[in-house]
Amino acid sequence: MQVKAYGAHSADRPLEAITIERRETGPRDVAIEIAYCGVCHSDLHTVRSEWGGTVFPCVPGHEIVGTVTSVGAEVTRFKIGDTVGVGCMVDSCQHCGSCHDDLEQYCENGFTGTYNAPTADAPGHTLGGYSRAITVDEHFVLSIRHAPEQLAAVAPLLCAxxxxxxxxxxxxxxxxxxxxxxxxxxxxxxxxxxxxxxxxxxxxxxxxxxxxxxxxxxxxxxxxxxxxxxxxxxxxxxxxxxxxxxxxxxxxxxxxxxxxxxxxxxxxxxxxxxxxxxxxxxxxxxxxxxxxSLIGGIAETQEMLDFCAEHGIVSDIEMIDIQQIDEAYGRMERSGVRYRFVIDSASLDATA
Structure with missing residues (x-):
């Protein structure tokens, strides 16, 4: 499935509109149309290869909120139309001691990051939420219970x-x-x-x-x-x-x-x-x-989302279109945002 996205082809080039491939919905998969994606400082570090090891093309984004558009035959927790989230992980070995303890972030065989991690899907590494859609194993999809008007500000909860x-x-x-x-x-x-x-x-x-x-x-x-x-x-x-x-x-x-x-x-x-x-x-x-401390496991992330929904907690955000991402990165470097940028993913529809 071809999807519009924004990504970088090298560390010294700005992000630009690209088309990426998403896998078709497998038996345990949930396909999601992305509505909002938060902008994390890790995105900037990775795109610019400041931590090393970036694989290009790089499509960042691991603070994802959207709507389920398709579910696999074995999926039991989600249905079409559900509001869901995806955070920093899209897979782990699911059989080591840490995974058994619901601490997938400490997976002893290494968790699969939402972007820039090895995967069987094309192009051989994960591509993140600066895109219009994503397909994720049910285990790594989270329920969002906040009110519809809060959803953009929920996105940064998936990391921050x-x-x-x-x-x-x-x-x-x-x-x-x-x-x-x-x-x-x-x-x-x-x-x-x-x-x-x-x-x-x-x-x-x-x-x-x-x-x-x-x-x-x-x-x-x-x-x-x-x-x-x-x-x-x-x-x-x-x-x-x-x-x-x-x-x-x-x-x-x-x-x-x-x-x-x-x-x-x-x-x-x-x-x-x-x-x-x-x-x-x-x-x-x-x-x-x-x-x-490193992020949190999937069960704890769901617990956090439910806690925040109960207490009316969301992030303080500034909404941007995807075309403003390089400007946003510059402001982020200067601590010029209070306190998190969130991309309106519908703005990707305006790209070529």
């Missing part, structure tokens, strides 16, 4: 939402817990909203004083300007959990010092250059943890 929900859930954020969020961007703004809805006391850390009110509006109880030593010191030894969303190299000791005994600093961003080595002594003397 689950990436922050998973560690908050795993480290038991909730009433009586003090949770810090470092960085108020695409991930950070979701972490604030979700932690607040879980009932935690939420403190937002920002290097930009102008974002103080933004953080409060998102649900933070208070804010700290991380460049102000006195503001930081006032919170020493008081946090149960700190979610660090910053993808640039920075001093982790400043945040480890803020943790209680048995507190955890959880890293979500992968920096271009390694963080300075932390002071192990401050970890040993408080039994503190620096940990990492």
């Amino acid at each position: 939402g689950i990436t922050t929900y998973s560690p908050l859930r795993h480290w038991n954020a909730g009433p009586g817990k003090k949770v810090g969020v470092v960085g108020i961007g695409g991930l950070g703004h979701m972490a604030i909203k979700i932690a607040h809805a879980m009932g935690a006391q939420v403190v937002a850390f920002t290097s930009t004083p102008a974002k103080r009110q933004d953080a409060i509006d998102l649900g933070a109880d208070s804010t700290v300007v991380s460049r102000e030593p006195e503001e930081m010191a006032a919170h020493n030894g008081t946090f149960d959990l700190i979610i660090d969303t910053v993808a640039a190299s920075h001093d982790l000791d400043a945040y480890v010092n803020l943790l209680k005994r048995d507190g955890a600093l959880v890293m979500l961003g992968v920096p271009e250059h390694p963080h300075p080595s932390p002071n192990i002594g401050s970890m040993i003397f408080g039994r503190k943890t620096i940990a990492g």
